[in-house]
Amino acid sequence: MIKAEDLYFSYTGSPPYVLDNINLEIRDGEYVSVVGENGSGKSTLMRLILKFIKPTSGSIVSRTKRIGYVPQKNDFSNSNFPITVYETLNSYRRLLKIKNKSVIAENLEQVGMSGFARALMGTLSGGQSQKILIARALMGNPDLLILDEPSTGVDINSQQEVYGFLKKINQENGITIVSVEHNLDAAISNSTLIYHLKDGQGHLCTPGKYAEEFLKNKGKVDDNA
Ligand code: ADP
DSSP states (O other): OEEEEEEEEOTTSSSSOSEEEEEEEEOTTOEEEEEOSTTSSHHHHHHHHTTSSOOSEEEEEEOOSOEEEEOSOOOGGGOSSOOBHHHHHHHHHHHTTOOOTHHHHHHHHHTTOGGGTTSBGGGSOHHHHHHHHHHHHHTTOOSEEEEEOTTTTOOHHHHHHHHHHHHHHHHHHOOEEEEEOSOHHHHHHHOSEEEEEETTEEEEEOHHHHHHHHHHTTTTSOTTO
16 A cells, blocks of 8 residues: 655755665555654655655655544644534545535534534644644545654543544454554554554564564663653
């Protein structure tokens, strides 16, 4: 589904590279957590998958029909612009040129937020607004979902709900998930694979193997532990 071959990337177009000879294959149906220190290139890799930017050399392809993207959670509570949950989803529906408005109710139900259509985004908790962002990303019926730190600003109980939901759509709907993760516990307990970026290089392993390495070098695997 996603394949990077001899992928090099730098923002200047010349060395040093942020991503330095990446070879990575992610098959359909995986749930991959991308981990690594701040500045290790996690977001850059996501931007490459999303085709927001192009490789400096080498290639990255994703054989997907539709990609859903959940950006890092905006702080709606700081927004002076009052917008309801319904309006947030409806503007995205128009963007995707989906004619049927019932898709909004369906998406809200899917994430367990049916009663919140009229709520102002600024009044939602971190977990609730994250669910709305996920609902929005699912609107186009994606086969690949990319997330950027889904637990940031989300309380512990809602984190469990959010990860439970991601696991469910991965297992039951077969949606491939690639998620940038600071939350190593979440990465280990929820994903099927972990991709660890360090010094421009990437290493793909099972959560079990990663946990083993992590415990062995407790605190040394990365700064975010
Ligand atoms: P991470 O997501 O792991 O924190 P990033 O992909 O954001 O890492 O950043 C990787 C490196 O690229 C960092 O050194 C960062 O400063 C640099 N970088 C990120 N975005 C840009 C940009 N738009 N222009 C120039 N350099 C950038």
